Amino acid sequence: MLEAWAEFVRQLDPDILTGYNINNFDFPYLLDRAKYLKLKNFARLGRIKDIITVVKEIIQQTKFGKRKFKNINIEGRVQYDMHVVIKRDFKLRSYTLNNVSNEIMGEQKEDVHYSIITDLQNGDDQTRRRLAVYCLKDAELPLKLLDHVKSLTNDIEMARVTGVPLSSLLNKGEQVKVVAQLLRHAQSAGYFIPVHEYGPTTDQYEGATVLEPKTGYYKDPIATLDFSSLYPSIMIAHNLCYTTLLKPNEVNNFNLGKDEITITPSGNHFVKASVRKGLLPQILEQLLSARKKAKAMLKDETDSVYKAVLNGRQLALKISANSVYGFTGAQVGKLPCLEISGSVTAYGREMIELTRNLVEQEYSIEKGYASNAEVIYGDTDSVMVNFKAKDLETSMKLGKEAAEAISKKFISPIKLEFEKVYWPYLLINKKRYAGLYYTGTDKYDKMDCKGIETVRRDNCTLVVDVINTCLRKLLIEKDENGTVAYVQQTISDLLQNNVDISQLVITKELTKNDGDYTAKQAHVELAKKLAKRDPGNAPKLGDRIPYVIICGAKNTPAFQKVEDPIYVLENNIPIDVSYYLENQLSKPLLRILGPVLGDKVESIILRGEHTLTRTKVTSKVGA
DNA sequence: AGTAAAACCTAA
DNA sequence: TAAGTTAGGTTTTACT
Ligand SMILES: Nc1ccn([C@H]2C[C@H](O)[C@@H](COP(=O)(O)OP(=O)(O)OP(=O)(O)O)O2)c(=O)n1
Numbered sequence: 001m002l003e004a005w006a007e008f009v010r011q012l013d014p015d016i017l018t019g020y021n022i023n024n025f026d027f028p029y030l031l032d033r034a035k036y037l038k039l040k041n042f043a044r045l046g047r048i049k050d051i052i053t054v055v056k057e058i059i060q061q062t063k064f065g066k067r068k069f070k071n072i073n074i075e076g077r078v079q080y081d082m083h084v085v086i087k088r089d090f091k092l093r094s095y096t097l098n099n100v101s102n103e104i105m106g107e108q109k110e111d112v113h114y115s116i117i118t119d120l121q122n123g124d125d126q127t128r129r130r131l132a133v134y135c136l137k138d139a140e141l142p143l144k145l146l147d148h149v150k151s152l153t154n155d156i157e158m159a160r161v162t163g164v165p166l167s168s169l170l171n172k173g174e175q176v177k178v179v180a181q182l183l184r185h186a187q188s189a190g191y192f193i194p195v196h197e198y199g200p201t202t203d204q205y206e207g208a209t210v211l212e213p214k215t216g217y218y219k220d221p222i223a224t225l226d227f228s229s230l231y232p233s234i235m236i237a238h239n240l241c242y243t244t245l246l247k248p249n250e251v252n253n254f255n256l257g258k259d260e261i262t263i264t265p266s267g268n269h270f271v272k273a274s275v276r277k278g279l280l281p282q283i284l285e286q287l288l289s290a291r292k293k294a295k296a297m298l299k300d301e302t303d304s305v306y307k308a309v310l311n312g313r314q315l316a317l318k319i320s321a322n323s324v325y326g327f328t329g330a331q332v333g334k335l336p337c338l339e340i341s342g343s344v345t346a347y348g349r350e351m352i353e354l355t356r357n358l359v360e361q362e363y364s365i366e367k368g369y370a371s372n373a374e375v376i377y378g379d380t381d382s383v384m385v386n387f388k389a390k391d392l393e394t395s396m397k398l399g400k401e402a403a404e405a406i407s408k409k410f411i412s413p414i415k416l417e418f419e420k421v422y423w424p425y426l427l428i429n430k431k432r433y434a435g436l437y438y439t440g441t442d443k444y445d446k447m448d449c450k451g452i453e454t455v456r457r458d459n460c461t462l463v464v465d466v467i468n469t470c471l472r473k474l475l476i477e478k479d480e481n482g483t484v485a486y487v488q489q490t491i492s493d494l495l496q497n498n499v500d501i502s503q504l505v506i507t508k509e510l511t512k513n514d515g516d517y518t519a520k521q522a523h524v525e526l527a528k529k530l531a532k533r534d535p536g537n538a539p540k541l542g543d544r545i546p547y548v549i550i551c552g553a554k555n556t557p558a559f560q561k562v563e564d565p566i567y568v569l570e571n572n573i574p575i576d577v578s579y580y581l582e583n584q585l586s587k588p589l590l591r592i593l594g595p596v597l598g599d600k601v602e603s604i605i606l607r608g609e610h611t612l613t614r615t616k617v618t619s620k621v622g623a
Numbered sequence: 624a625g626t627a628a629a630a631c632c633t634a635a
Numbered sequence: 636t637a638a639g640t641t642a643g644g645t646t647t648t649a650c651t
Pocket of ligand 1: 227229232322323325
């Protein structure tokens with residue numbers, strides 16, 4: 001069967017091979033079996049006749065733990081692993097093929113644990129049928145996924161724009177793209193790129209400003225002004241590049257006039273484009289123009305699937321452009337230049353400050369406006385403005401006007417844009433807010449949440465659902481009593497064990513190898529337990545581990561009360577519902593409801609009658 | 624009991 | 636060519 005499959009591959013002669021986790025599992029497994037069975041021709045999978053496909057397992061011992069990865073050579077064919085694509089392009093709580101297919105396409109397969117495969121094969125027609133269906137589905141779903149997310153189209157575009165092979169887009173980072181573009185532009189301009197020796201890394205340099213938020217619940221419309229592609233546009237406007245930098249000792253070497261040199265807010269010198277146009281600005285112009293095209297197509301597209309594809313393309317190009325800046329600040333990278341990255345962020349800090357001041361000075365009673373505009377928050381390249389307008393139209397009009405006026409203060413292509421109005425707007429903290437997002441005056445586009453629990457993957461879905469529902473009730477329905485009643489009912493349900501366990505599953509990523517952790521973590525402890533129970537399915541670095549917190553003696557730390565949700569179901573283990581109330585639900589609820597409902601919230605939510613009936617449990621773990 | 628540090632994830 | 640960047644909130648563990 002294996003030989004026939006390999007022959008099938010050779011006859012079909014595909015450019016691209018896909019599957020789910022093929023690089024880490026399927027190919028190594030198949031090649032291993034073929035070797036064990038002494039199959040002569042199986043490993044001839046590539047397009048070069050005499051090159052045999054082998055698995056190279058590379059283990060690098062670094063100061064910061066082990067780095068393990070497998071490399072499989074299949075000449076002339078791209079290994080386009082959908083597991084890698086999905087992890088890169090979608091932010092999900094779980095990346096099992098089953099969950100991914102379900103979330104993205106609404107399709108599921110029956111899971112068959114590997115331990116029963118032999119039994120199914122040795123059973124009867126029915127069990128073999130079950131196995132066959134499972135295998136077919138396993139092969140079919142990755143293809144359907146590829147067809148659905150259309151990542152190949154975007155990746156081919158990205159490969160063309162940045163000049164890297166397709167496979168690099170899956171197996172490598174942003175740096176290769178920047179280097180490839182630099183090489184391309186350097187060659188045609190007649191430069192060599194120096195080889196950079198890795199030196200000692202200094203401290204992080206200073207980044208962007210986050211304005212102190214004036215927290216609270218705003219019933220007035222809040223206009224948002226935002227510099228488009230801030231860092232790339234700074235680099236283009238001021239011609240920041242390796243090739244335009246004047247080191248302090250070079251400033252006087254070239255007989256340059258004052259008007260031919262830019263001094264950045266961080267005190268670095270660069271020549272203007274009139275003297276010599278930088279490479280980085282050229283690269284950025286190309287990336288931004290590709291992004292602009294993608295955005296234009298997105299605007300005209302009506303099909304929701306294609307919209308998502310184009311949005312993905314636009315986003316990937318934006319990250320690549322921002323990574324050109326990031327590359328210059330990457331001290332463990334191929335060509336760091338902190339003069340560039342430090343100048344970029346310094347310009348950014350100056351710009352957000354100036355923007356805030358201009359808005360507040362110009363849109364004031366003193367200048368003839370109805371009220372004093374107030375910048376209530378801003379992050380890096382945006383300001384949230386309370387023009388104190390009572391309606392959307394006025395807020396939008398003032399926002400557009402301000403964006404246009406302030407843009408004129410900056411060099412092209414720097415541009416401040418009016419993006420949207422939040423109405424109402426709940427500002428909880430830096431990087432934490434929610435609001436109804438309006439781009440037009442008739443209906444809100446969506447409820448937008450930043451940083452709060454509804455967009456985070458490290459809490460249980462009960463918290464997500466409750467916070468989401470509360471926000472809807474408050475921001476959309478404006479029903480404060482209904483919100484309180486809903487929260488009380490939910491807490492009562494939780495305490496009486498009426499919440500489904502699937503809503504209580506928390507997932508966290510395994511970010512280090514065991515042994516590199518200095519503090520015990522619930523999901524890490526569970527991962528170790530799972531590895532013991534089922535070594536064949538041991539969680540690996542980068543996997544997300546789902547867990548629930550079960551009952552234990554008082555003061556038992558969470559990492560000792562952690563258990564596999566399936567194990568809990570199978571063994572009827574009691575869940576620690578008060579953990580979910582006290583450690584998962586209560587604080588997020590107070591943060592959301594506090595600004596809207598006032599100080600009374602805590603007593604209403606956490607100490608009302610609805611908290612009195614609790615289901616008693618008997619079995620316990622821990623001390 | 625109070626606080627520093629670790630860990631995670633997100634905004635930009 | 637191994638690895639874009641910094642800022643920041645929140646929860647949990649470890650330590651005093
Ligand atoms: N992954 C990211 C995102 C952002 N930034 C930096 C560079 C950006 O210029 C700035 C502002 O980020 P935004 O998310 O607001 O995005 P842009 O301004 O780049 O693009 P847009 O045109 O969508 O506003 O923050 C970054 O370095 N890396």
